[in-house]
Amino acid sequence: MSAQMPEARSTEELKEKWVDKQEVLTGSDILLRSLVLEGVKCVFGYPGGAVLYIYDAMYGFKDFHHVLTRHEQGAIHAADGYARAAGEVGVCIATSGPGATNLVTGIATAYMDSTPLVVITGNVASTLIGTDAFQEADITGITMPITKHSYLVRSVDELPRIIHEAFHIANTGRKGPVLIDIPKDVSAAMTLFQPHTEPVALRGYNPRMIPNKLQVDRLAEAIAQAERPLILAGGGVVYSGGHEALLELVNKTGIPITTTLLGLGGFPSGHEQWLGMPGMHGTFTSNMAIQEADLLISIGARFDDRVTGKLNGFAPKAKIAHIDIDPAEIGKNVKTDIPIVGDVKTVLELLNKTVTHADRADEWRSQLQQWKAEKPFRYKDDYKEDEIGLKPQWVVELLNETTKGEAIVTTDVGQHQMWAAQYYKFNNPRSWITSGGLGTMGFGLPSAIGAQMAKPDRMVISINGDGGIQMCSQELAICAINNIPVKIVILNNQVLGMVRQWQELIYENRYSHIDLAGSPDFVKLAEAYGVKGLRASTKAEARAVWQEAMDTPGPVVIDFVVEKGENVYPMVQQGMTLDQMLMGDE
Amino acid sequence: MTNTTQTRHTISILVNDQPGVLQRVSGLFGRRGFNIESITVGQSEEQGLSRMIIVTTGDDKTVEQIEKQLYKIIDVIKVVDLSANPMVGRELALIKVKSEPTARPEIMGLVETFRAAVVDIGTHSLMVQVVGDTEKIDAMIELLSPYGIRELSRTGVTAMIRGNA
Numbered sequence: 001m002s003a004q005m006p007e008a009r010s011t012e013e014l015k016e017k018w019v020d021k022q023e024v025l026t027g028s029d030i031l032l033r034s035l036v037l038e039g040v041k042c043v044f045g046y047p048g049g050a051v052l053y054i055y056d057a058m059y060g061f062k063d064f065h066h067v068l069t070r071h072e073q074g075a076i077h078a079a080d081g082y083a084r085a086a087g088e089v090g091v092c093i094a095t096s097g098p099g100a101t102n103l104v105t106g107i108a109t110a111y112m113d114s115t116p117l118v119v120i121t122g123n124v125a126s127t128l129i130g131t132d133a134f135q136e137a138d139i140t141g142i143t144m145p146i147t148k149h150s151y152l153v154r155s156v157d158e159l160p161r162i163i164h165e166a167f168h169i170a171n172t173g174r175k176g177p178v179l180i181d182i183p184k185d186v187s188a189a190m191t192l193f194q195p196h197t198e199p200v201a202l203r204g205y206n207p208r209m210i211p212n213k214l215q216v217d218r219l220a221e222a223i224a225q226a227e228r229p230l231i232l233a234g235g236g237v238v239y240s241g242g243h244e245a246l247l248e249l250v251n252k253t254g255i256p257i258t259t260t261l262l263g264l265g266g267f268p269s270g271h272e273q274w275l276g277m278p279g280m281h282g283t284f285t286s287n288m289a290i291q292e293a294d295l296l297i298s299i300g301a302r303f304d305d306r307v308t309g310k311l312n313g314f315a316p317k318a319k320i321a322h323i324d325i326d327p328a329e330i331g332k333n334v335k336t337d338i339p340i341v342g343d344v345k346t347v348l349e350l351l352n353k354t355v356t357h358a359d360r361a362d363e364w365r366s367q368l369q370q371w372k373a374e375k376p377f378r379y380k381d382d383y384k385e386d387e388i389g390l391k392p393q394w395v396v397e398l399l400n401e402t403t404k405g406e407a408i409v410t411t412d413v414g415q416h417q418m419w420a421a422q423y424y425k426f427n428n429p430r431s432w433i434t435s436g437g438l439g440t441m442g443f444g445l446p447s448a449i450g451a452q453m454a455k456p457d458r459m460v461i462s463i464n465g466d467g468g469i470q471m472c473s474q475e476l477a478i479c480a481i482n483n484i485p486v487k488i489v490i491l492n493n494q495v496l497g498m499v500r501q502w503q504e505l506i507y508e509n510r511y512s513h514i515d516l517a518g519s520p521d522f523v524k525l526a527e528a529y530g531v532k533g534l535r536a537s538t539k540a541e542a543r544a545v546w547q548e549a550m551d552t553p554g555p556v557v558i559d560f561v562v563e564k565g566e567n568v569y570p571m572v573q574q575g576m577t578l579d580q581m582l583m584g585d586e
Numbered sequence: 587m588t589n590t591t592q593t594r595h596t597i598s599i600l601v602n603d604q605p606g607v608l609q610r611v612s613g614l615f616g617r618r619g620f621n622i623e624s625i626t627v628g629q630s631e632e633q634g635l636s637r638m639i640i641v642t643t644g645d646d647k648t649v650e651q652i653e654k655q656l657y658k659i660i661d662v663i664k665v666v667d668l669s670a671n672p673m674v675g676r677e678l679a680l681i682k683v684k685s686e687p688t689a690r691p692e693i694m695g696l697v698e699t700f701r702a703a704v705v706d707i708g709t710h711s712l713m714v715q716v717v718g719d720t721e722k723i724d725a726m727i728e729l730l731s732p733y734g735i736r737e738l739s740r741t742g743v744t745a746m747i748r749g750n751a
Contacts, residue, residue: 144610145617149660152605169660204602204663328654331647 005041005065005453011197019195027156027187028057031120034163036063037195038118040091042082042453043067044075048095049135050122053187067453067482070474072099074446076106076119077472081447083115084433085408086454087241089171093120097135100181101142105440108146110177112437113262114239116170117177118163119147125185126154140181148176156189164196173207174326175239207325211342211350219297219321219338220354226295228317228364229255232278232307235262235436236300236324238429242345243267246299249348253358256368258286260301262436265426269405273365275372279307280572281418284375287570287578289368293318300324300344303333304437305574313577323347377422379566379584385539392416392491392562394539396423398546399461399489407459408433408451412444412468415497418568420463431458442471448486449478459487459550466492466519476529479555487549488531488557490522493564501567505582526557535559589646594623596668596675596745597652599638600630602661610659611638620644620652624677624742635663639744668745675745679723680705681714684734693733700726711736719743 018033025033031054035043042065047055058066069075072094083090090110094103100121110117124133140150149169151162159182166178223229237246237259243266250257250273258278259267267274276283278290287309290296296318301307308314311333321338322330330339340347383389396419399407405425410433411417417434426432433451435443448462469490479486496514503511526533532552536542542560549556569584601607608627615622623641630637642652649667656665668675685693693712697704702716716726720743727738 140606141609144606144613148658150606202660205660326658328651328658332651 005456006063011037018193019197023193024190025193026053026057027159027182027189027191028053030156030159030191030193031163031182031187032057032061032063033193034160034195035091037197038163038167039088040064043091043093044069044078044082044450045093046072046075046095046099048099048122050096050099050124050184051093051187053184054093054120054122054182065453067449067478069446070477071472072102073106073442074449074472074475074478076103076117077109077440077443077446078450078453078475078478079117079119080106080110080115080443081410081433081450082454083110083117083450084447085430085451087430088454089116089118089167090450091118091120094122095135096121096123096139097137099135100137100139104142104146105438105442107143107177107179109435109438109440109443111146111148113435114175114235115177116175118166118170119177119179121179121181122187123152123181123183126183127185129183140179143179146177147179148174150179150181152181153183153186156186156191159186160194160196165200165202168200169202169205173205208327208341209325209343209346211323211340211347213350215338215340216347216350217354219340220351220356222295222319222321222338223253223255223297223355223358225360226358227360228293229253229295229297229358229361230289230293230318231255231257231297231299232260232290232301233257233263233266233299234260234301235266236344237263237266240300240325240344240346241429242300242343242348243429245345245348245352247271248352249355252352253355254361254365255297255358256289256365258282258289260304260307260436261421261434263301264421265429265432268427269425270427272369275368276377277421278578279304280309281422281568281570282572283372283377284570284581284583285368285371287572287581288371290315291317291577291579295319295321297321298323299348302329305333308333309572309576309578309580379569383539388537390537390539390542390560390562392419392493392560392566393423395489395491395542395560395562396420396463398542399463400424402546402550403459403461407431407461408455410434410444410448410451410460410462412464412471413439413441414465414468415493415501415566415568416463416465416491419491422568441468444468445472445486445488446475448488449475449484452484452486460485461487461489463489463491465497466490466494466516466522467496469522470519473525476526476531476555476557480530483554485552485554488526488555490557490559491562492522492559493562493566494519495564497566498568504567505571506573522557522559532556533559535561537561592643592645594641594643594669595649596673596743597640597642597649598666598668598745599640599656599662600664601636601638602663603634603636604661607636607661608638610661611640611656614655614659615640615642615652618651618655620648624740626742626744628744639668639742641743666747668747671751672748673745674748675719675743676717677720677723677741677743678715678717679726679738679740681716681727681730681735682737683712683714683730684710684736685712686710689733693730696729702726
């Protein structure tokens, strides 16, 4: 990868370089230095009128790497992918007005999936705010419902404090995006740089890390009593770094576990007690386990409707324990018997001290093992090695086998996303990057770029549909120019597959506006950007081109021409309970 | 069992006196489908902090969600459901009533009974100021409406817990 990241330097070095010197600087210089002091190594952005001072300060600046995307949406999804892969705060910069509004989808994506981002926008000069000036938009107002917090900087003197607070808020408690809107005159104004490095103290913000011990003891007791216990683990496990504690909990107690879409990778998929993903396209075993459990322990998961199905009828036999850093999630969707507010990792480490093996659950475990063996994900595949025709599931299995589940996989949204979730078997946290909450098409490619920047030594595969890839395909330019070696897989069925599936199953085959005829030749599209493009229509071709892609040191687009009419199964239709699954053609 | 009946709650919210804080709070109510019957904002006992009083209706679960969601706003310092305690709630209304000179004494009689006040007299109207709890103001309005109310403006409720709490 030619995009060289700057050497990380110690705070002492920086302190000597910047902090102890009394220097009068512009707001822009203060911004850049403050970002570096927060540990920022990579920024994704797009310049424009209101951020010209900031970009001028970046001219020749070498203390972080700036990636010029081709659309602001690409910048923020890349920052999101970076944050999820690295476990650090992602940063992006855009100009005022349209630059800022182009970030909105990305901000909402990060908010729904609790990704820590600091989003920096320029705005028109303070004197022009409120006058409908050229490229003016009230971006703090627009993004209020989709940010954890936001700032409109009124004076250059506030800037160091605001940046320091923003990183703290974004990356603590329930993580999320924080927006800093900087008027042009503030980025130009000069003042004595007084960096903020001391701990942040905000009266209205004290996330509870350490749980109530009594509730943790109640949970340990409930585990000892349970005959049919089940763990439902979500993204919170990954975000808190609680995956090892979770593995210890399962090993100690022998409780079976299902991981939500965002929880994938938070628990090793090869583990005997792992049942797969629950919900709308989850495994038979996970869904049945939820419906039959007498104790459901939710860990860093928020009972999203795609997980629960019809709420009235979800886990009807279970006592519910809910561990979450966000108190507002507890009791929001599902009535909770044992509420535990706290950091997932901290809670699990505490719980692991007292918990014992769930002895009464032997029968339950063997029942689940039986279902797991009898009802895995399955699809019908009669294609011979050289016959034209590929099943999308088979392609994901190929990717999984050849990378041994060790790649970082990002996806777009739709059928391919579900197949990737079903058939790629993750072993490590921060290896699965997908827009779960908002379901943002266009996320797959830019998030892979961000992930690769964060993890230059890992293989990054971006799995896309032929619909979503076209929503941010301009970012192929970034892969080419920076030689970012992401493997961009397109499961090309020439149709908006998930919409097609719903129209088939629910709207009586009335296929309305889903035909993607007129899409570009993706091999030629890749080549137009200077990226290698490959295509496969048979299994033999697929194996060959995928091997070639893996052997190529740079970015590659691989267009897998897959069967059009394939559906994602099992499927729990909206309004149904989890045990009412369509199993498809087995 | 949690109570699922809809009841009126008066919620006190102590917030940082920052630009946009009213929008953050009212926006939260709007997008999460919590209703606002009235909202008042003003200075609090501490410099830099404002106090909002919001009157809302909802069942126990909704009110619990309102409190929790409010706490997620960084600029929100403290949330108290005042109506869970003995409280004093007051609002003020200005009511402009049609009144020919001959009808004035009759209206002024009503006003006096309510310990309200006439704060302005026009050639064909009177302006009445009434302070009290919501029910008292509703009653005053009801009694004045036969004369013809030309304009009505209510502040919404502000409130406090009784005693030393």
